Amino acid sequence: MNVNALRAFVVKEFRHILRDRQTLIVLLSMPLVQVILFGFALRSDVRNVRVVLVDPSPDYASISLRSRFAATDRFRVVATSATADTIEPLFRRGAADLAVVLEPEFGGHLGRGEPARVLIASDASDPNTGTTMQNYARAVISAWEQETVARRGAVRIAPETRMQFNPTLESVNLFVPGLIALVLTLVSALMTAISLSREKERGTLEVLLVSPLRPAQIIVGKVLPYLVLAFANVVTALLAAWIVFHVPFRGSVTLLIAAALLYSGLSLALGIFVAAKTNSQRTAMFTAMLVTMLPNALLSGMIFPIASMPAWLRPVTFIVPARWFIIVARGIMVKGVGVAHLRLELLVLLVMTIVLLASSIRSFKPRLA
Amino acid sequence: MRALRMLLRKEFLQIGRDHLMLRQMFIMPVVQLLILSSAATFEVKNARLYFVDRDHTTMSRGVAQRLVASRRFTLTDASPSMERANDALLARRVDMIVGIPEGFEREVMRTRAGSVQLVLNAENGAAAGVTHGYAAEILRAYAVELGAELRPAVQPVSAIDVRTRGWYNPELDYRDYMIPGILVQLVTMIGTLLCAMNIVREKEIGTLEQLSVTPMRRGVFIAAKLIPLWIIALLELTMGLLVGRFLFGVPMVGSVVLVFFSAGVYLVAALGLGLYVSTLAHTQQQAMFVTFFIIMIYLLMSGLFTPVRSMPEWAQWMAELNPVKHFIGIMRAVMLKGAGITQIAVPLAILAAFGAAMLALAVRQYGKQAV
Numbered sequence: 001m002n003v004n005a006l007r008a009f010v011v012k013e014f015r016h017i018l019r020d021r022q023t024l025i026v027l028l029s030m031p032l033v034q035v036i037l038f039g040f041a042l043r044s045d046v047r048n049v050r051v052v053l054v055d056p057s058p059d060y061a062s063i064s065l066r067s068r069f070a071a072t073d074r075f076r077v078v079a080t081s082a083t084a085d086t087i088e089p090l091f092r093r094g095a096a097d098l099a100v101v102l103e104p105e106f107g108g109h110l111g112r113g114e115p116a117r118v119l120i121a122s123d124a125s126d127p128n129t130g131t132t133m134q135n136y137a138r139a140v141i142s143a144w145e146q147e148t149v150a151r152r153g154a155v156r157i158a159p160e161t162r163m164q165f166n167p168t169l170e171s172v173n174l175f176v177p178g179l180i181a182l183v184l185t186l187v188s189a190l191m192t193a194i195s196l197s198r199e200k201e202r203g204t205l206e207v208l209l210v211s212p213l214r215p216a217q218i219i220v221g222k223v224l225p226y227l228v229l230a231f232a233n234v235v236t237a238l239l240a241a242w243i244v245f246h247v248p249f250r251g252s253v254t255l256l257i258a259a260a261l262l263y264s265g266l267s268l269a270l271g272i273f274v275a276a277k278t279n280s281q282r283t284a285m286f287t288a289m290l291v292t293m294l295p296n297a298l299l300s301g302m303i304f305p306i307a308s309m310p311a312w313l314r315p316v317t318f319i320v321p322a323r324w325f326i327i328v329a330r331g332i333m334v335k336g337v338g339v340a341h342l343r344l345e346l347l348v349l350l351v352m353t354i355v356l357l358a359s360s361i362r363s364f365k366p367r368l369a
Numbered sequence: 370m371r372a373l374r375m376l377l378r379k380e381f382l383q384i385g386r387d388h389l390m391l392r393q394m395f396i397m398p399v400v401q402l403l404i405l406s407s408a409a410t411f412e413v414k415n416a417r418l419y420f421v422d423r424d425h426t427t428m429s430r431g432v433a434q435r436l437v438a439s440r441r442f443t444l445t446d447a448s449p450s451m452e453r454a455n456d457a458l459l460a461r462r463v464d465m466i467v468g469i470p471e472g473f474e475r476e477v478m479r480t481r482a483g484s485v486q487l488v489l490n491a492e493n494g495a496a497a498g499v500t501h502g503y504a505a506e507i508l509r510a511y512a513v514e515l516g517a518e519l520r521p522a523v524q525p526v527s528a529i530d531v532r533t534r535g536w537y538n539p540e541l542d543y544r545d546y547m548i549p550g551i552l553v554q555l556v557t558m559i560g561t562l563l564c565a566m567n568i569v570r571e572k573e574i575g576t577l578e579q580l581s582v583t584p585m586r587r588g589v590f591i592a593a594k595l596i597p598l599w600i601i602a603l604l605e606l607t608m609g610l611l612v613g614r615f616l617f618g619v620p621m622v623g624s625v626v627l628v629f630f631s632a633g634v635y636l637v638a639a640l641g642l643g644l645y646v647s648t649l650a651h652t653q654q655q656a657m658f659v660t661f662f663i664i665m666i667y668l669l670m671s672g673l674f675t676p677v678r679s680m681p682e683w684a685q686w687m688a689e690l691n692p693v694k695h696f697i698g699i700m701r702a703v704m705l706k707g708a709g710i711t712q713i714a715v716p717l718a719i720l721a722a723f724g725a726a727m728l729a730l731a732v733r734q735y736g737k738q739a740v
Contacts, residue, residue, distance in 0.1 A: 020655060037684075038670075041684035042680075094698070117532065119533075121534045121536055122533070125546055126676065127543050131499075134533045160485070173492070190661070198652075278389065283393070285562065287389075299404070301493070303675075305493050307415065307496070308413050310407050313408060
C-alpha cells in the first residue's frame with residue numbers, strides 16, 4: 001500500500017512540474033542556451049588589445065618596430081603620437097588598453113649599441129589582463145629585436161611548450177564542466193528547496209505529513225522528478241558541448257553521467273535541508289542561493305583556479321560540492337581518466353550526499369510530532 | 370500620495386518582520402565579500418613543479434634553481450623519467466613539468482641556444498597561460514645571465530631595455546579590481562530576486578486581487594514595491610563600500626556622490642527588471658527561476674570575470690544591452706580611475722533608458738492583469 005501511495009505521490013509531483021509550462025521550458029532550454037552562449041562568449045584570454053604608440057622622434061628603427069605592432073593580430077593601433085600626454089585621456093575614457101612609449105632617439109641609440117629604452121604602460125585596473133597584455137607586448141618587442149638587432153654572445157633558451165589536455169587553451173573545455181555543475185545546482189537545490197517550502201507555506205505539507213507516507217518517502221517523491229529533470233539537463237548540456245564546440249569526451253560517458261547524477265542527488269539533499277530549515281519560499285530561495293550558487297560559482301575552480309586562492313581560503317573549498325564534481329567532470333572529459341584516478345573525489349561526493357540526506361530526513365521528523 | 374505612504378509603510382513592515390531574511394541580507398554580503406574577493410583571481414601564486422633532468426649539469430640544475438628562487442614555483446618531485454612525470458601531471462600532483470634534454474649545456478656552449486621542454490596541465494587554460502608566462506620570463510632572464518657569464522667582455526644587457534608599468538593599479542592588486550564588481554553582483558542578485566518574488570507573492574497569497582479593487586493607481590503600486598527594496602539595496606551597497614574601503618583599502622579615486630548617483634540609476638533598472646518579471650510570472654518559483662536565468666547571463670557576460678573585449682563581436686553588441694556590464698564599468702572607472710560624469714555619461718544614459726523602459730513595462734503589465 002505504501003508503494004502505491006509513493007507512486008501516486010510521485011505522479012502528483014510530476015504533474016505539478018509538467019503543468020507549469022513556462023518554468024519547464026526555461027528549465028529544459030537553460031543548459032542549452034547557457035552552454036552555447038557562454039561557450040562562445042566567455043573567454044579568459046586577451047584579444048584585440050588597443051594600443052597607443054608614442055614615438056617622439058620617428059626613424060627607421062622605430063617605424064619598423066611600430067609596424068610590427070600594427071601587423072600583429074592581437075594588437076590594434078588606435079593612436080600614434082609624439083608625446084606621452086595623449087595616453088592618459090585615452091586610458092581614462094577606456095579607449096586604449098596599452099601604451100608603448102619609445103624614448104627619443106630610439107633608433108640612434110640602437111645604432112650606437114647603447115641601450116634603447118621602451119616603456120610599456122598598461123591600464124592595469126584589471127591586473128590580470130594588464131599583465132597578460134604587457135607580456136604580449138614584450139614578446140613582440142623581443143621578436144623584433146631578435147630579427148633586426150644583431151646581438152653578439154647572447155644566449156637563447158627556447159621553451160618548447162606543450163599544453164597538456166587542452167592544447168589550444170580553449171576556454172570552453174574549462175567552462176562546460178563548471179556550467180553543468182551550476183545548472184545542476186540550480187535545478188536540483190533551488191527548485192527542490194522552493195517546491196518543498198511552497199507546500200509548507202500553503203499548509204499542504206502538514207497534510208502530507210499526516211498521510212501514511214513516511215518522511216523519507218515524501219522526500220523521495222519530491223526528489224525523483226527533479227532527478228529526472230537534472231538528468232535531461234546533463235544530457236542536453238553534454239550534447240551541446242559535443243556538437244557545437246567539439247569538447248572532447250576522452251573518458252567514459254557512463255561514468256560522467258553517473259557522477260552527474262550523484263552530484264544532483266547531493267544538490268537535492270542540500271535543497272531539502274534548506275527547505276527544512278526555512279519557513280517561506282523567499283527565505284528558502286535566498287538561503288539556497290547564498291549557500292549554493294555563489295560558492296559553487298566562485299569557490300569551485302570553475303572560473304578561478306583554486307591554487308591561486310590564499311592559503312586560508314583553500315580549505316574552505318573542500319566543503320563546496322561543485323569543487324569535487326568539477327574535478328571529476330574535467331578529469332573524465334578532458335583527461336580521460338577512469339575511476340582509479342577519481343576515487344577520492346567520488347568518495348567525498350558520496351559521503352556528502354549521505355550525510356546531507358540523513359540530516360535532512362531527520363530534520364523533517366520533529367514536525368511529525 | 371497618502372496611498373503611496375501607506376503602502377510603503379506596509380512594505381517596510383513586511384520586510385522588517387522577516388528576521389531571517391533581514392539577517393541574511395546584511396550579514397551574508399559581508400561574508401561573501403570577504404571570501405569571494407580573495408577567491409576571484411587568476412594570478413597563480415605557486416605552481417608545483419616536476420623536474421625531469423636528463424642532462425645533469427650545472428646549467429640544467431640552474432634552470433630548476435632559478436624557477437624555484439622566483440618563489441612562483443615549488444619543486445615537488447624530480448626524476449629522469451618523463452613517464453613518471455606525466456603520471457604525476459595526470460593525477461594533479463604537479464602543475465608543470467620542466468624537461469631538460471640530454472646535452473643541454475653542451476648545446477648552449479656550442480650554439481648559444483638550447484631548448485627546455487615545458488609541459489603544463491592546461492585543464493584550466495587561463496591559469497596555464499599565466500604559469501607559462503612566468504616560466505618563460507624566468508628562462509629569458511636566465512639566458513641573459515648565462516650570456517653574461519659566457520662572454521663577460523660583451524655588453525651583457527639586451528639592447529632594448531623594456532620597462533613595464535601598470536597604471537591605476539601599480540601593485541597589480543586583484544582585490545581592488547574585483548571588489549567593485551562583486552559589490553555590483555551582490556546588490557543585483559539580492560535586489561532583483563527580491564523584487565521578482567514580491568508581486569507574485571501577493572498573487573499567490575491572493576492579496577493582489579484585493580489591491581486591484583482599491584482606487585490606487587498602477588504607478589503608485591509599482592512605486593511602493595520599488596522604493597523599499599531600492600533603499601535596502603543602496604544600504605547594502607553602502608555597507609559593502611565601507612567594508613571594501615576600511616577592511617581592504619580599496620581606493621576611491623573618483624567622487625562618492627557620483628558612485629551613489631549612478632547606483633541609484635542602476636538600481637531602478639535592475640529592480641525594474643525584477644518587478645517586470647514578477648508581474649509576468651504566476652508562481653514564486655517561476656519568477657525566481659526566470660530571474661535567475663536572466664541574472665546569470667547578465668553577470669557572466671558583464672565582464673566581471675572575463676574581459677568583455679575578449680568576446681566575439683556579436684556578444685559584445687549584446688553586452689551593450691546589459692545593465693550589469695555598464696554599471697560595473699562605471700564603478701571601476703569612478704573608483705579606480707577617477708572618471709568624472711563626462712566619461713561615464715554614455716553608460717549612465719543607457720542605464721537610465723533601461724530603467725525607464727523596465728518600469729513602463731512593469732506598470733503596463735500590472736495594469737493588464739488588474740483589468
